[in-house]
Amino acid sequence: MIAVSPQRIAALALRYLYLLRSSWIRIVELAYWPTVQMILWGFITQYLASHSTVIHQAGGLLLSAVLLWDVLFRSQLGLSVVFFEEMHARNLGQLFISPLQPIEMVLALMLVSLARTLIGVGVAVLLAIPFYRFNLFQLGLPLAGFFLNLVLMGWAIGLLVAALVLRFGMGAESIAWAAIFAIAPLCGIYYPIATLPDWLQPLSWLLPASHVFEGMRSVLLAQTFRLDDLLYALVLNAGYLALGISVFLAAIDKARERGSLLQSGE
């Protein structure tokens, strides 16, 4: 067993940084969708505030939800799309004949995903302050727990998606965009989990994001922080992340067996 090398992780992260800075469109694109979403939901919030007691009571409910949802979405996309860059560039073969270990690639992808999420969602969070006088940081310390859990869940899904695309080829790339929306209705982003049919609720509670959004509502509506929700989400994330990493590493082994690391591409 060779030790994990921070130098190699940083080297691969540098490769993605170079890629990002090679085009200003890529940087703008990072913040574009989170900002558009924030603006849209900001107006919806303003409209609903005069018609809904819940929104009137906690004006930041929808904006907090949409921004936190983007943390989950961007962290997943930030990991899987960056991995696809290697497949498009037909660079996987070069990387895997270098001393880079697959687990180091996973850690580099996570690092880059975190940076992309902070840039993308960060811009939207900061713009929400002058646009709607809404400050996500008003959630206080629990925000750090929410952010951590959503990023971890995004990474787990991102790794599973990357593994699928590695196995089935770039034709499966659209899964990266669709996967997370399949679970969105179960996460209770904009409504309490109790809104779901009884038979769906147990399934919803298996998703770390459901605990985060319930926790967020608890902070905003009842001014209480549910530590149990946060810890439960962390336990679930530990399991999902272990699963995501294992499946991704197994997909690389399978690609070695099938010889697809040499040919991977469009």
Place this chain on the structure above:
Amino acid sequence: MTEAAIIQVEDLRKHYGAVRAVDGISFAVARGSTCALLGGNGAGKTTTIAMLLGLLLPTAGRIQILGEEIPRHRHRVLPRMNFSSPYMDLPQRLTVNENLTVYARLYGVRRIRERLAALGQELDIEAFFKRPYGSLSAGQKTRVALAKALLNEPEILLLDEPTASLDPDTADRMRSILTAYRDRSGATLLLASHNMSEVERLCDQVIMLRAGHIVAAGAPRELIHRYGRKDMEEVFLDIARGIRDGEVLA
């Protein structure tokens, strides 16, 4: 296993269902030597190289490089090896300098700037260090790929058609660079090539593959003599067409 051998391969096989890409080959490459893997398209050259690099898992057989079992302990050996192929790309949008910097860091190269400057001069690629890799011609890309392969001053350098896409003058220069590198560093070179004059000039050992089997092996002169031909080009044609030592192969 031969003690002086730096690469040892025993009964190596790679099967894809009924297709036997490599079917029970054994060979050894001595330290400091230059060995060519020859054969027509689909003979098993690239498959063999990919297994040596740990990029492809063998179906059966044993590979030992620098005394380590491959693929199990490939991460102990990969920092001391490298590979260049015109068929494996580098990221197109990154500049040459950025690509080489990333790989230099991955290989743990010290004094990266000095190393890149030396390689830039040696391979005459300095002029396009700031250009995106994707904007280079095929010949320029081949030289950059070779620069990447020499970054870590490998003890074992694997090359897949090292002078493909190069004009005769540049190809000749590349061969001189490879020879100089081997002589200076004592590195072992294993190359797959379709250029027989290159093989005659560079290699002291040749392994001829056909349909995943080794059909001939030896020094270029020895093979030319054995086949009764005037050069390796004619020997290659004999083997590709299924003639061994004057007899048609099954």
